[in-house]
Amino acid sequence: MxxxxxxxxxxxxxxxxxxxxxxxxxxxxxxxxxxxxxxxxxxxxxxxxxxxxxxxxxxxxxxxxxxxxxxxxxxxxxxxxxxxxxxxxxxxxxxxxxxxxxxxxxxxxxxxxxxxxxxxxxxxxxxxxxxxxxxxxxxxxxxxxxxxxxxxxxxxxxxxxxxxxxxxxxxxxxxxxALPQHFAEALSLDWSAVIDTLVAADSLYMLGRGPSLAIASEAALKCKETCELHAEAYSSAEVLHGPVSLVAAAFPVIAFAARDKAETSIVATASKLVEKNAAVYATSQLASGQGPAKLPFVATGHPLTDALCLIIPYYGMVEQLSRLRGFNPDKPAALQKVTVTQ
CATH class of the missing domain: 3.40.50.10490 (Glucose-6-phosphate isomerase like protein; domain 1)
Structure with missing residues (x-):
């Protein structure tokens, strides 16, 4: 269903x-x-x-x-x-x-x-x-x-x-x-390669810079909400200032890179984490060879809309991950649709 x-x-x-x-x-x-x-x-x-x-x-x-x-x-x-x-x-x-x-x-x-x-x-x-x-x-x-x-x-x-x-x-x-058309294209992208790594994971990092850092933050929240999986978002620059200490063999990392001036630096950081034998994925053509595994993405021709489209295939993946981990993605435990705070 x-x-x-x-x-x-x-x-x-x-x-x-x-x-x-x-x-x-x-x-x-x-x-x-x-x-x-x-x-x-x-x-x-x-x-x-x-x-x-x-x-x-x-x-x-x-x-x-x-x-x-x-x-x-x-x-x-x-x-x-x-x-x-x-x-x-x-x-x-x-x-x-x-x-x-x-x-x-x-x-x-x-x-x-x-x-x-x-x-x-x-x-x-x-x-x-x-x-x-x-x-x-x-x-x-x-x-x-x-x-x-x-x-x-x-x-x-x-x-x-x-x-x-x-x-x-x-x-x-x-x-x-042009975003509606690009969103439709993004819906068809397959991020299932990440799922096997995350089904039994205890924690993971989401990386980005600039607009893609906001996408990484949203991705981390959805992981916590729907999968009860601890996820933290970091700038690809900041992750090397302390958080990298927790990255060990098979530690999952998703690097959200748009086609913008930060793409090279994000992939460079992701590659450093690969050297620690982490399970690293990146949304970039620069992810190749011995570097992070490449995740498919939509290149929109504009860095801002390119970054926004990254969340679409992630949403599809995390919904599937939630069900595979035994949860109902529609009704996360202890959460309500409208949170009333003073």
Whole structure:
């Protein structure tokens, strides 16, 4: 029987296309508003998978516009009641439900502090969409499985579309519009080579740099949620500063490399871990010979969309891994779809 998680993964190309079509005016309006505001700084507001989406957008904004982007802890508003000084700033709040009290509180604080605050939510209207200056429905549709997949992807698609309009970048606009097709291609990729290594594993590392580090972080969370398998995400630079001590023979490592300026360094680090006899896999053509095993990927022609497509075959693999490890990927133990935090 096909799991709900698998069904929702398979919906990703369709919901991405729907978002780009149905929310086109809202995406363009948000980009125009940011261009007119011309913020000196951007802050993000999110938790869980949504925070990984925000982390991806942080790198995207920094790389494309050179603007610093910082993640704010929701407790600043919900626990500490600290006022924010964001008159020259913008805020991006990301949430599946748009209902978490601490996320809503921080979005309100950002607005009160003077920030142009944009909500990317899968539920509109919602408390978050009401609190924000502008709200965009990420239009992933109802997501039943506890582990977020299509809403995570669509949050990033929405953010990249806004960024493309903000920068008025024809190349990025074209790359974003091509994502539904690339997602469909990514769904057909086979990552089952990783499964035999992970079925009996106790722990593993996910590596990346830049936008692919956000993907590695999301991958690690999904591994914990659906497979009860301990996974940690590290920058391929940081893993050599301490965490490498735990890497022994057969220790699993997945290196998420996009076709960008970090690809060579990610594969170089992965190759060093191969020398420790770890079980290392990398999404790169540079992974060959005595280096890490190559995982298939979709080359989209743009480094940002290339990185985003890496999560699609991973989702398919981890859903299968969850079932092989004896779990129900739709209902991870001790987790709920909407987590209420103060």
């Amino acid at each position: 096909t799991s709900i998680m698998r069904q929702e993964i398979d919906e990703i190309p369709h919901v991405a296309a729907r978002l780009l079509n149905d929310q086109a005016e809202a995406l363009e309006a948000a980009g125009k508003a940011l261009r007119e505001r011309d913020p000196a700084v951007v802050v993000t507001i999110a938790r869980g998978s949504s925070d990984h989406a925000a982390h991806f957008l942080k790198y995207a904004i920094e790389l494309e516009l050179g603007l610093p982007v910082a993640s704010l802890g929701p407790s600043l508003a919900s626990i500490y009641g600290a006022p924010l000084r964001l008159a020259r700033g913008a805020a991006i709040a990301v949430s599946q439900s748009g209902a978490s009290p601490d996320i809503v509180a921080l979005a309100k604080a950002a607005v009160d502090g003077g920030a142009l605050t944009i909500a990317l939510a899968n539920t509109v209207p919602s408390p978050l969409s009401v609190a924000a200056s502008l709200a965009i429905n990420v239009d992933a549709g109802k997501e039943i499985a506890v582990a977020a997949t299509k809403s995570f992807v669509n949050s990033i698609v929405a953010g990249l579309a806004v960024l493309a309009h903000w920068k008025d970048d024809a190349n990025l606009k074209q790359a974003v519009n």
